[in-house]
Amino acid sequence: MPKVGIIFNDDKPIACKVAQDLQAQFQRAGHQVVMATGGGGLLGYSQPERPICHTRIEHLTPPDFDADMPFAVVLGGDGTVLSAFRQLAPIGVPLLTINTGHMGFLTEIYLNQLAEAVEQLLSGQYCIEKRSMLAVRLFREETLLWEALSLNEMVIHREPLTSMCHFEIQIGLHAPVDIAADGIIISTPTGSTAYSLSAGGPVVTPDVPVLQLAPICPHSLASRALVFSDSEPVTVFPATPNRMVMVVDGNGGCYVLPEDRVQLEKSPFIAKFIRLQSPEFFRILREKLGWGLPHIAKPTSVELP
Known part of the structure; x- marks a missing residue:
């Protein structure tokens, strides 16, 4: 039975609800599902009197997640995506990033696209974009x-x-x-x-x-x-x-x-983003940051009566 993973932001009720729904959907499709929260990838802060406060890079991977997993799904905003890659990049698992936050610059899809995305994911109709770390x-x-x-x-x-x-x-x-x-x-x-x-x-x-x-x-x-x-x-x-x-x-x-x-x-570890369509970075810049939008022409002068 193939194993897949879900990492979600447990501070957001919508992410928790969708994570449970996805778990049931993957199980019906014959997959074993392991789950973890994005909190497992949080780095924490050291204190002046206790400067050694960290977990080694390779030790952030959640229990039961392993390199044989074909993919994992991340539910949250950009912070959860960053946390998930700290957790799973060392074992090379590709991630489908689903936005349940605000801007979601690093996310691939929104919740209203989830049903079609899961179908593509289970049928293997996706590509992987590699990002350096x-x-x-x-x-x-x-x-x-x-x-x-x-x-x-x-x-x-x-x-x-x-x-x-x-x-x-x-x-x-x-x-x-x-x-x-x-x-x-x-x-x-x-x-x-x-x-x-x-x-x-x-x-x-x-x-x-x-x-x-x-x-x-x-x-x-x-x-x-x-x-x-x-x-x-x-x-x-x-x-x-x-x-x-x-x-x-x-x-x-x-x-x-x-x-x-x-x-x-x-780093020798890389972030593997699952893309459901060919990556188009300029489109993301335009949609999320407004880069390259056409200028709006000034209205012509109108003579007052």
């Missing part, structure tokens, strides 16, 4: 304090009521650069439409093998977003006496002290 690790000397798998971005920023920070950043074997800013964002192409976009970074199509660095409120006219090869590892040294905060995918993170370093590299 980041492995983010915090070290103090040679001790690993915290790590996470990221589909969108890693952000290091100053704490409230502290001054602007300096970051020394080394990309690959290139000479380190110094950036003075409120923070920095290092994102994947998928994350280029998230926080990086708000910080003035470019939109990158998902198939381009790059990462990008975007300063947050830089104190220099010369500090602009940088796009570089994702084969280049990145090391960030906090060149400031102030404690900072690192956040991954807007979900959880840890404190970064002056003696720490953050290392990022393209």
